[in-house]
Amino acid sequence: MAHVLMPRLGVSVTEGTVSAWLKQVGDPVEVGEPICEVATDKVDTEIESTVAGVLTEQLYAVDEVVEVGAPLATVATADDAAAPAAPAAPAAPAAPAPPAAPEPTPSIVPDPASYGDEPDAAPAAPPADAAPPADDGRYAVVMPRLGVSVTEGTVSTWLKQVGDPVELGEPICEVATDKVDTEIESTVAGVLAEQRHAEGDVVLVGEPLALVTPDGALPSASAAAPPPPVAQPAPTSTAVPVAAAPAPSAPPAVPAGPTVPGAPAELRPGPFDHTAAVERLLATVARAGRPVAAPSARRLAADLGVDLAGLTGTGGGGHVTRADVQRAAERPPAAAAAPAAPAASVAPPAPAAAPAAPEPTGHPMGSDGLPLGYEDVPYDAVPTSRIRRVTAEHMTRSRRTAAHMTTEVDVDLGLLTDVRARLNAHRATQGRGKLSFLPFVARATCAALLEHPDLNATFETERLLRWGEINLGIAVDTPRGLMVPVLRGAERMTVETLGEGITDLAARLRDGKPGPDDFRAGTFTISNPGSVGAVSAPAIINQPQVAILGMPTIQRRPWVVRLADGQETIAIRPILRLALTFDHRALDGADATRCLVDIGRRLETWDVDDYR
Amino acid sequence: MTTTPVTTGTTGATDRVIGYSRAINEALAEEMRRDERVWMMGQDIGRLGGVFGLTRGLQEEFGPMRVRDTAINETFIVGGAAGAALAGTIPVVELQFADFLFTAADEIFHKLAKWRYMHGGQFTLPVVVRLPSGVVGGAGAEHSQSLETIAMHVPGLKVAVPATPSDAKGLLKAAIRDPDPVLFFEHKGLYRVKGPVPESDEHVVPFGSARVARAGNDLTVVATGLMVDRALAAAEQLAPQGIDVEVIDPRTLVPLDIDTIVASVERTHRLMVVHEASRTAGFGAEIATQVQERAFFSLDAPVWRVCGTDTPLPQDPELEQACIPSTDEIVAAARALAAI
Amino acid sequence: MTNDPGPDREQLEREVYRKVVTIRFAELRIRDHVEKEGFGGFWHPGIGQEGLQVGAVSAMQDDDYLYYAHRGLGYAFAKGMPLEPLFGDLLGRASGSTRGKGGGTVHFADASRHVLGQGGTLGSSFVMGAGTAAASQLLGDGRVTVVFFGDGASGRGTWHEAALQASVWKLPVVWICENNGWALSARFTEQSPTEHVADRAPAYGMPGVIVDGQDAMAVHDATAEAIDRARRGEGPTLIEAKTLRIRGHYEGDRQPYRDDPVLGDEIPNDPVHRLGESIPDDVRRGIDAEARTQVEQAFDAALAAPRADRSVIFEDVWA
Structure with missing residues (x-):
């Protein structure tokens, strides 16, 4: 019979709470096998048995607090088991287990008469030449595992000498490992009967350090020992998986030391990769789950009264920059204009961030309905249109719902300019109108979306709905406000059909005769703030879609181009900075960027026929 | 100071x-x-x-x-x-x-x-x-x-x-x-x-006064010793790329003219410290800490370090150079930092 | 210096006696305080070694430089420092010469009396002392630097560097080794291949002189001769004063390592007695009484002095 003690789970830990029993009474337990879970203020951990045998008692119920060093459970060892199993043994019925040493009872101080001389030492057990009496699991205090990677320790000092009384949890010796120097606490109460190792000896984890017996006598030599004298199976008992077993295959013993969660820090010399470090850093922006802004942007937002939560970041990884805050602050709280459009079809043109509904200005309001402090500023109250209010609601909802992130690429439209000119020239011969760049971009986008179906989709947390057709929304700036008509089945259209479809829709909107189907079931949207001169085009996603392509104005920029001979030179090129704003909940930046690059590649390489 | x-x-x-x-x-x-x-x-x-x-x-x-x-x-x-x-x-x-x-x-x-x-x-x-x-x-x-x-x-x-x-x-x-x-x-x-x-017997440079080796608006680079020249060379390479670097040489580390560095960072909003000494616990770490203590809300980006490797220095002159910041590394780091 | 008895010699002996006996009372007073009250630092008693300390320092001129060792207050007192700032340092009082910075027994100083202090790392005075002597040589100020050290510190590498350079440059420095046989728990005989520290002197091209450390006047005379030699520009001398460590390394050290028969109270060949022999009893009793009073008053004053204010923490880091 032996106890499994509550180990010290940290330097400052003095107690723990039993959170669950993993072994029940009657269960066999091995050394190192978890018997229960204990929670402390530092760690939650499993307590491993320090002895092998059968669990005979759980000394604490779940949720009870156990002090470090106190016995948690009683385990009947092989020897204990042998006793009741051999009723023929003379002493067996009298005291099968309980009197066996380790009870933390008052009998700590041994009767001095019981050690020193051994008047009635059992003649049956030859004192000296007997097999090591030692490996008697009941009495052995074994070398605990003092750290995850610690396999052995060196006895540095014995604190208890043979004959000294020992309490449960009382330090008996000091052990040094390559990790820690620590005191080993006794797992058995009684009298130190034997120091199994001298100071300076290296002891493997799980090996017995000392024997503590009730009376200080070595077990095999002590007829007075409470367990039945049948305790002679000494030689064979070494084969029993008691705590003592130093067999290399034996499971590691005793969680007497703190178990360190996680791997310790390692030394990793290597060059510092600035680009990778920046990328790692930027990746944390998307993971942050909150608006991420540079410290400077935070302060500016506070100064200008801008709510960061409402901003689309254009900085690396999508973090909010000072420029973003500045733009948001400069945007008048009430802008655009008029009429109505079905709710779900409204999408934004520019890097929009108009705050909406319940807290219209995000600024304290005075009793006269004006923002506090603005009472003496002359004003003109312009009623908002329904479409404005719908847009406002839709924008804030989208911002709150989706994890907006924008990726951008520069596309050289030199070839497309030529392609478009040729196609328009051809159309002119047929008396048809000119196509703008928009249908070309729409055509390339549809082609790319077919290969990147995750962007033509709806995100529902549990699933992503990939739509089987591309219903392309085109954000249109109308005199009445922003509207987003939808071209259904756009993936089947040529550039010319797309161009004409867009023209038709725009005409119908302007004439105020759109049909309900004109706004329904969009799966992807293109916004074209370039038409009014924007040079960058992040946007707010048109719910329930997952992405929106922003098309700013085409700028003539100095550009490095490769000449036919492989030399590079700088030329003036028409450059379009396409911006793809996507919902980071639905897909990752790399996926979105791959799609965007795909669009750009088509625009840079497609000839006239590719657009048809 | x-x-x-x-x-x-x-x-x-x-x-x-x-x-x-x-x-x-x-x-x-x-x-x-x-x-x-x-x-x-x-x-x-x-x-x-x-x-x-x-x-x-x-x-x-x-x-x-x-x-x-x-x-x-x-x-x-x-x-x-x-x-x-x-x-x-x-x-x-x-x-x-x-x-x-x-x-x-x-x-x-x-x-x-x-x-x-x-x-x-x-x-x-x-x-x-x-x-x-x-x-x-x-x-x-x-x-x-x-x-x-x-x-x-x-x-x-x-x-x-x-x-x-x-x-x-x-x-x-x-x-x-x-x-x-x-x-x-x-x-x-x-x-x-x-x-x-x-040409003067009284040319005495007071301790605790940093020198602005190059004025710039986009990024403050603090460097000492041999690294000052490399930072200046990097600045020249970065200028046509649209990154206008200010190079500050503290000249003395004790006392440290943190005021000049902070004032610069308040204008450029970005700081990089370049030192030849090993990266870990070099003076760059100290300057980074002091700057964020003083000017955290001026920063557009984390304070960056370009430093010697955390290794002993090999004797071979080429390997040795690979262990300390080069102009190219300063340029690369500045460009990476510009992405933030 | 001569050994001729005469009025000057007699006056010198009495002065040495007065200082030795004062330091003895101080030693006993400090021991009493440490035993009864304890104190923050470690008191390294110099009891039994006062004679050699006072004897040697008495051979110095006022503007000669002193680097003392850590065993006791005899060196500094003999150089003219008053007791109260010394006790003040010991007790961490603002009245200490270091205003509470030095504490314990390691650091005290008096720039005006050219008591230059001590490093906490033993053996640092070798190189510093040689440097001070180099400055005197450069300035031609005629000053000599005296450096005390123990047999333990004689093992420091700084000894080699300092002794070699001082000898090559013929610097005006005198090294005085208080060989009390024990470096904390290490026996000198187990740490030295030669019987004497002075045996090492010839290798550095300097005289090595062995003197009975319990004979204050003998130490005085040996030191005076070495100082004269240094002042004449003939270079350093190593003096080894043989003495005995009466107490533990620090007061309270139970000395489990110690196997020589020292009780800690009896002082064989006590320098106080040896010096006192030639002084008439009534004169001696008068000196004793005055010394005891001086010690008591200074110690009481130090105890009554305030502890250093925390503001001193940030003072004296920079000039």
């Missing part, structure tokens, strides 16, 4: 172009002429004029008692200087390589740094320890280190890290006139570099 960068301690002086070594030699000679209490000792500084030639001609002028050759005994060179300071002289001693401050560590970090304090302020220790420092090309792991951060960490020592001939001279003269012990880290890789130096 001033936030105004000071370029020279004098006005109206004519600049000549002389070498960093020559500038140091001039400072020593001028200060020894000015004050008879100033004297020097070190290995091979007298008859030879120093293994790097820094003290050439000084023994001839000032005699063997004021320019003394010692045995290989760094504890005496530094500890003796401390004792000589207590007796009213101003020793300017040379350890042949800055790395040898470890062989005189007790004398530097305990005696020089603490004697005044331990004895209730009864003594001053006007000692200058000249420390040829840094990578010079194949000198190996024990003759190439940049140990200025270690000196910074122990209170009681002033630390100078001149990057130009003008500062080498002006700071050394200031160090010799300073009542406190000064560790003077000369960069061996700069000994042959030439630059304008005012």
Whole structure:
């Protein structure tokens, strides 16, 4: 019979709470096998048995607090088991287990008469030449595992000498490992009967350090020992998986030391990769789950009264920059204009961030309905249109719902300019109108979306709905406000059909005769703030879609181009900075960027026929 | 401490172009002429004029008692200087390589740094320890280190890290006139570099005044010693890429003119520290911390470091160069940082 | 210096006696305080070694420089420092010469009396002392630097560097080794291949002189001769004063390592007795009484002095 003690789970830990029993009474337990879970203020951990045998008692119920060093459970060892199993043994019925040493009872101080001389030492057990009496699991205090990677320790000092009384949890010796120097606490109460190792000896984890017996006598030599004298199976008992077993295959013993969660820090010399470090850093922006802004942007937002939560970041990884805050602050709280459009079809043109509904200005309001402090500023109250209010609601909802992130690429439209000119020239011969760049971009986008179906989709947390057709929304700036008509089945259209479809829709909107189907079931949207001169085009996603392509104005920029001979030179090129704003909940930046690059590649390489 | 960068301690002086070594030699000679209490000792500084030639001609002028050759005994060179300071002289001693401050560590970090304090302020220790420092090309792991951060960490020592001939001279003269012990880290890789130096016996660069080596608006780069030139070269490469770099050379690390650095960061909103010393716990870490303590809300991006590797320095000159920041690495890091 | 008895000699002996007996009372007073009250630092008693300390320092001129060792207050007192600032340092009082910075027994200083202090790392005074002497040589101020050290510190590498350079440069420095046989728990005989520290002197080209450390006047004379030699520009001398460590390394050290028969109270060859022999009883009793009073008053004053204010923490880091 032996106890499994509550180990010290940290330097400052003095107690723990039993959170669950993993072994029940009657269960066999091995050394190192978890018997229960204990929670402390530092760690939650499993307590491993320090002895092998059968669990005979759980000394604490779940949720009870156990002090470090106190016995948690009683385990009947092989020897204990042998006793009741051999009723023929003379002493067996009298005291099968309980009197066996380790009870933390008052009998700590041994009767001095019981050690020193051994008047009635059992003649049956030859004192000296007997097999090591030692490996008697009941009495052995074994070398605990003092750290995850610690396999052995060196006895540095014995604190208890043979004959000294020992309490449960009382330090008996000091052990040094390559990790820690620590005191080993006794797992058995009684009298130190034997120091199994001298100071300076290296002891493997799980090996017995000392024997503590009730009376200080070595077990095999002590007829007075409470367990039945049948305790002679000494030689064979070494084969029993008691705590003592130093067999290399034996499971590691005793969680007497703190178990360190996680791997310790390692030394990793290597060059510092600035680009990778920046990328790692930027990746944390998307993971942050909150608006991420540079410290400077935070302060500016506070100064200008801008709510960061409402901003689309254009900085690396999508973090909010000072420029973003500045733009948001400069945007008048009430802008655009008029009429109505079905709710779900409204999408934004520019890097929009108009705050909406319940807290219209995000600024304290005075009793006269004006923002506090603005009472003496002359004003003109312009009623908002329904479409404005719908847009406002839709924008804030989208911002709150989706994890907006924008990726951008520069596309050289030199070839497309030529392609478009040729196609328009051809159309002119047929008396048809000119196509703008928009249908070309729409055509390339549809082609790319077919290969990147995750962007033509709806995100529902549990699933992503990939739509089987591309219903392309085109954000249109109308005199009445922003509207987003939808071209259904756009993936089947040529550039010319797309161009004409867009023209038709725009005409119908302007004439105020759109049909309900004109706004329904969009799966992807293109916004074209370039038409009014924007040079960058992040946007707010048109719910329930997952992405929106922003098309700013085409700028003539100095550009490095490769000449036919492989030399590079700088030329003036028409450059379009396409911006793809996507919902980071639905897909990752790399996926979105791959799609965007795909669009750009088509625009840079497609000839006239590719657009048809 | 001033936030105004000071370029020279004098006005109206004519600049000549002389070498960093020559500038140091001039400072020593001028200060020894000015004050008879100033004297020097070190290995091979007298008859030879120093293994790097820094003290050439000084023994001839000032005699063997004021320019003394010692045995290989760094504890005496530094500890003796401390004792000589207590007796009213101003020793300017040379350890042949800055790395040898470890062989005189007790004398530097305990005696020089603490004697005044331990004895209730009864003594001053006007000692200058000249420390040829840094990578010079194949000198190996024990003759190439940049140990200025270690000196910074122990209170009681002033630390100078001149990057130009003008500062080498002006700071050394200031160090010799300073009542406190000064560790003077000369960069061996700069000994042959030439630059304008005012023609004046009173060209003294005050400690604790940073120099703005290049003005810029987009990124502040703090660099010392050999790294100043590399930072400047990087700035020139970055300018056409739209990154306008301001380069600040603190010139002394103790005291550290953090005000000038903070003022710059408040304009550029970005900071990079470049040092030749190993990355971990270098002075870059200290500057980064102080700047974020003072100017966190000015930052557009994390404070970045471009540093020597966390390795001993290999002896092979090419491998050695790969262990310290190059102009290319500074450019690459600045470009990466610009993505934030 | 001569050994001729005469009025000067007699006056010198009495002065040495007065200082030795004062330091003895101080030693006993401090021991009493440490035993009864304890104190923050470690008191390294110099009891039994007062004679050699006072004897040697008495051979110095006022403007000679002193680097003392850590065993007791005899050196500094003999150099003229008053007791109260010394006790003040010991007790961490603002009245200490270091205003509470030095504390314990390691650091005290008096720039005006050229008591230059001590490093906490033993053996640092070798190189510093040589440097101070180099400064004197450069300035031609005629001053000599005296450096005390123990047999333990004789193992420091700084000894080699300092002794070699001092000898080569013929610096005006005198090294005085108080060989009390024990470096904390290390027996000198187990740490030295030669019988005497002074045996090492010839290797550095300097005289090595062995003197009975319990004979204050003998130490005085040996020191005076070495100082004269140094002042004449003939270089350093190593004096080894043989003495005995009466107490533990620090007061309270139970000395489990100690196997020589020392009780800690009896002082064989007690310098106080040896010096007192030639002084008439009534004169001696008068000196004793005055010394005892002086010690008591100074100690009481030190105890009554305030502890250093925290503001001193930030003072004296920089000049």
